[in-house]
Amino acid sequence: MDLLSGTRIVKRFGSLAVLRGVDISIRRGEALGVVGPNGAGKTTLFGVLAGTLPASEGQVFFEGQDISAWPAATRCRHGIARTHQVPRPFLGMSVLENTLVAAQHGAGMRGAAALQQAQQALDRVGLGALSARPTATLGLLDRKRLELARTLATQPTVLLLDEIGGGLTEGELHQLVDLIGTLRDDGLTIVWIEHVLHALLRVIDRLVCMDAGAILAEGTPNEVMADPRVMSAYLGGAAA
């Protein structure tokens, strides 16, 4: 059974149809990559799956249940967590405080349990020793780690990662990919939108390519990358 899926998802902004009947299935325990040219609708699809954007048409299912009407906070409590393309941690707070907020608001935890959950999430991403640091002093890789810790503190079943590799040096990206690989190996289901293809390919089992609000191709990474429609979508996107 799929862990998370969307059926015939349509999303319109006014008269603009940004998603045009997308069917997507995410299997429990898999790492699924999502690629596609700018404006393909990838982030919008994440919004619909996570519940921050209401779909205009279609349904979202999680663990066999129709969750289309669930608000984002309810979906988060049930284990659907996402990172954002532009993370917005509270810069005035410490690393631990930021993670604690996620444990409290995302997972509904309180007191010592929330604190323990936040500390474990920081240890898991390698930020345990920096928990007292003001968030504003973190470098980019550590901010990405913090973004992951904030999602882990909500006790997710599935992680939706939106271009978390952006802006890193090759060496930093390597470390981030290793970290995401350990989360996958721990059994988390991962859906990762990423333009940096070689990073994605080190983690994912399956790949989906979107273009113009629809799924153009899906399958093993090799199958999708060899699909001529995928190449022409990228060239078309670059020329646009």
Ligand SMILES: Nc1ncnc2c1ncn2[C@@H]1O[C@H](COP(=O)(O)OP(=O)(O)OP(=O)(O)O)[C@@H](O)[C@H]1O
């Ligand atoms: N709130 C909104 N109102 C109107 N149009 C929007 C809104 N959000 C997104 N769009 C449009 O929807 C289209 C798809 O955007 P989306 O961010 O989902 O694409 P994407 O595939 O994630 O692109 P990128 O790789 O550049 O992040 C774009 O044309 C974008 O301008």
